Amino acid sequence: MKNFAFHRPTSLQDAVAALGSAKDGKLLAGGQSLLPVMKLAMAEPSDLISLSSIAGLDGIAMEGDTLVIGARATHAAVASSEVVAGAIPALAALADGIGDPQVRNRGTLGGSVAHADPAADYPAAVLGLGATIVTERRQIAAADFFTGLFETALAADEIITAVRFPKPEQAAYVKFPNPASRYPVVGVMVAKVGGEVRVAVTGAAEKVFRSSELEQALGADFSEKAARGVQVPSQDLSNDPDASAEYRAHLISIMTGRAVAALGQAA
Secondary structure, three states: OOOEEEEEEOOHHHHHHHHHHHOOEEOOOOOHHHHHHHHHOOOOOOOOEEEOOOOOOEEEEEEEOOOEEEEEHHHHHHHHHHHHHHHHHHHHHHEEEEEOOHHHHEHHHHHHHHHHHOOOHHHHHHHHHOEOOOOOOOOHHHHEEEEEOOOOOOOOOOOEEEEEEOOOEEEEEEEEOOOOOOOOEEEEEEEEEEEEEEEEOOOOOOEEEEEEEHHHHHOOOOOHHHHHHOOOOOOOOOEEOOOOHHHHHHHHHHHHHHHHHHHHHHH
């Protein structure tokens, strides 16, 4: 790990300034994505800008029918929050299944979303629930946020401050986890938001995506049988040692069916 300058700003304005003036600055929240790649010399930032001293970035609250979670809220905080459990139980369950206790107590919602790992859990909730990513300067719809492999619509000096989740009528998240990392080989968020069926898939491609085939099928017949009967195209899915593209396509239908079944049991 090479030397770097460390900054601990106390305001968003100062953090943006430090990030913009650095040759290759990186934001540090929980560090669960950044520090491992730094140790492997896959990232060698000139500056680290810590967000730990900026007040107001870790709150969790309801604003009308919208759940607002601060970017620095940890996975453990989301998982244990009564506010989250009351509004979107599937999101609390998703957070509780990320990594292990050490990761959940350090990793943050904003860090995970900004990192845009193609196998992360949170992107499925963000896209599946139709969330809005809030930064210090604008709001970005989930559909426009994830742009590619570890790529987002964020500007180089832009900082996520919160994520706004509309309260769904129903939602469930189910994943087929890698037994070592607990990252999803395939993870699926099924949600009914504003009467619309949404199916978001993570772990299966270079970025999170919605399955139009499954959404159409479930819109006509919201049942486990309908989900399992969908043949998901495999040509754009990942093919790696964890699973072939064809197997991932099969898993997407199966995980979607399990999510629908879970909603039926909860009804």
